[in-house]
Amino acid sequence: MAGASTSLRVIYPGSFDPIHNGHLDVIAQAHELFGSVVVAVMHNPDKPSGRFTVDERVEFARRAVADLPDVRVEAHGGLAVQAAEREGADFIVKGVRSAADLEIEQQMAHNNYASAGIRTVYLPCRPDLGYISSRFVRELAQYGGRIDHLVPAEVAGALDRSNGADKDTT
Numbered sequence: 001m002a003g004a005s006t007s008l009r010v011i012y013p014g015s016f017d018p019i020h021n022g023h024l025d026v027i028a029q030a031h032e033l034f035g036s037v038v039v040a041v042m043h044n045p046d047k048p049s050g051r052f053t054v055d056e057r058v059e060f061a062r063r064a065v066a067d068l069p070d071v072r073v074e075a076h077g078g079l080a081v082q083a084a085e086r087e088g089a090d091f092i093v094k095g096v097r098s099a100a101d102l103e104i105e106q107q108m109a110h111n112n113y114a115s116a117g118i119r120t121v122y123l124p125c126r127p128d129l130g131y132i133s134s135r136f137v138r139e140l141a142q143y144g145g146r147i148d149h150l151v152p153a154e155v156a157g158a159l160d161r162s163n164g165a166d167k168d169t170t
Contacts, residue, residue, distance in 0.1 A: 011038045011091075012039050012094075015041070015042055015043070016061055017138075018052055019060050019134075025125045026123050036071075040074060040087070041061060051138050092119070096125075097125060132150050141156075141160070
């Protein structure tokens with residue numbers, strides 16, 4: 001399929017701390033299937049921002065999807081279903097890597113539909129990317145592991161720089 005045959009808007013919510021190649025695969029699939037995708041970088045203003053600030057996560061994501069027309073990246077607070085309503089989304093897209101992911105996402109999908117009538121569509125990432133998680137990337141980077149094959153180059157560089165600053169030089 002060369003592109004979406006319909007013009008539906010979907011929202012793909014997540015913390016994206018950091019965005020990785022599994023996320024990018026799901027975004028590309030959603031773009032192909034639905035056309036218009038909003039990547040919603042979710043944050044809770046009452047909690048610490050994580051490894052990267054919300055603005056940094058948004059910027060990393062924007063640069064990573066710059067070649068995909070009709071894909072936008074926006075920061076959103078609150079619930080994913082509220083972000084979907086604000087964006088006028090037809091569906092919420094969630095990436096799944098395993099049965100455990102599906103079990104967690106299923107409960108959220110039922111709650112989102114019950115509260116707002118918005119359905120969730122699950123997209124499996126490619127099998128060769130199914131092991132990647134943001135937590136895995138952060139941990140690997142923290143201990144000096146190679147991450148350039150897991151994340152966009154800009155993210156890898158930022159993680160390398162921040163880990164270099166964290167290392168004890170004494």
